[in-house]
Amino acid sequence: MSKEGRLRETRRVMKRAVGRLNVFEYVLMAGAAMVALLGGAAVGWILQITAGMPFRISWFVSSLLLFVVPGTAVLRREARAESTKDEMDG
16 A cells, blocks of 8 residues: 555544544533533522522523533633643744
8 A cells, every 4th residue: 555545544534533523522512411401400409499499590500500610620721731732832
């Protein structure tokens, strides 16, 4: 097999791997959203019983917090890692 053929095959394999990783990322995000919604429902239910707070509002706020706070932490960590990488590269 020529060098050009090997490069073409490598590009094809890499393109397929990147596509699969993109699908996995979307599935993971959907799973995180479902967990946040279910956790928010549990928190809303508990707050309704114990504190008499409206279920829908507490569900919305707690679901949002359960999804946004960890997401923000991950984005900050990625940005910090990227800036460290840029500093090391020059």
